[in-house]
Amino acid sequence: MNTADLGLPVDVPSTALFTDHYELTMLRAALEAGSAERRSVFEVFTRRLPEGRRYGVVAGTGRVLDAVENFRFDGRVLAFLRERRVVDDKTLQWLAGYRFTGDIWGYPEGEVYFPGSPVMRVEGSFGECVLLETLILSILNHDSAVAAAASRMSSAAGGRPLIEMGARRTHELAAVAAARAAYVGGFTTTSDLAAGFRYDIPTVGTSAHAFTLLHDTERGAFQAQVESLGRDTTLLVDTYDVAEAVRIAVEVAGPGLGAVRIDSGDLLVIAHRVRHQLDELGATETKIVVTSDLDEYAIASLRAAPVDAYGVGTQLVTGSGHPTCSMVYKLVARAESADPGAPLMPVAKKSMGGKTSIGGRKWAARRLDEQGVAQTEVIGTGPVPDDLADRQLLVRLVRDGQVVAREPLDAARDRHTAARAGLPLSATQLSRGEPVLPTEYV
Structure with missing residues (x-):
């Protein structure tokens, strides 16, 4: 199937089917239950770095922004979903008008990250956010690994x-x-x-x-x-x-x-x-x-x-040797009801096997030592401490569905050079070791 079949310009392919079947079935059930419009917060993070790695590198952010912009259900995409009976007519109608209208925050491309770092945060209704899970993860996991x-x-x-x-x-x-x-x-x-x-x-x-x-x-x-x-x-x-x-x-x-x-x-x-x-x-x-x-x-x-x-x-x-970063996309907060003014409440998966998540909409900052070298990755859900207010890592990438943070690729490249230079010297050792910065939750 080529992009012309979708009614799209040939140089702007739709990314709508770069997703998993179950994301659409979740959407269908949520629409039926009346919960699809609940305001939700999803975060991308990894529980651990690949074995022996001392830091991770955020890459693919620019590609994520392009992919979200082009996430459209059109033409034969909808026909495919109908023919396969993936979703019902009500859901198809909802998808036909899909446009991401929420906000996306993230570590800027080229920045380094550590276990637990909320490298991307996606906010909007449950329905519009849940569909982006596989797309975002496939890009960030591949590009950040490379x-x-x-x-x-x-x-x-x-x-x-x-x-x-x-x-x-x-x-x-x-x-x-x-x-x-x-x-x-x-x-x-x-x-x-x-x-x-x-x-x-x-x-x-x-x-x-x-x-x-x-x-x-x-x-x-x-x-x-x-x-x-x-x-x-x-x-x-x-x-x-x-x-x-x-x-x-x-x-x-x-x-x-x-x-x-x-x-x-x-x-x-x-x-x-x-x-x-x-x-x-x-x-x-x-x-x-x-x-x-x-x-x-x-x-x-x-x-x-x-x-x-x-x-x-x-x-x-x-x-x-590590073709993925094992990043995950987890719901960390959702509104108590579909009312637009309903307060957010933290939610988190509680399970065995080291897959427990921490609920709540998070901020992240990097504490420096007296020499200006990175010392700790600090992550919290409450007020940001005064001494970390100017060290926050998340930047707004999308506001109300509009990309606001496009930048030249060289900017990401230069940022990475600076971010790596700001880590302790042991970060560049090739011998196996633990993350060069500990993650502190406050």
């Missing part, structure tokens, strides 16, 4: 550029979202053109082994690439013999060769050998780019090597 991996890799790289190149290792649409999240987390470029087109992320790329193998000789492949792309290109030198390839590369491109790429072998040893060889050949400014199933640990191990940039794919787009 951004967290990217942040760790960026920290391990110590300022050296990182290239996102994981498109071929994941779903084609997830690849675009992953490139965006990686950019927020500290990557500098992507190989994915769709991500470059949609989010204005710088794109890079030169050639693969297939290009070298296409030609009768390695020299012929290098000559063709240099003639087409210029001497500043990056030549892939590990198709056959690395040392011979480096020699030929400098002969063909001259000492002004932009870079060589190494994609296999003992990268630490080979990088040192290639750097020495390039310097001997007079190519002292030629950079070395390494790829080959890198993760944050491999990148950290190459800190002492003469490597100028890293290309990362599989481990990045799969969250480096």
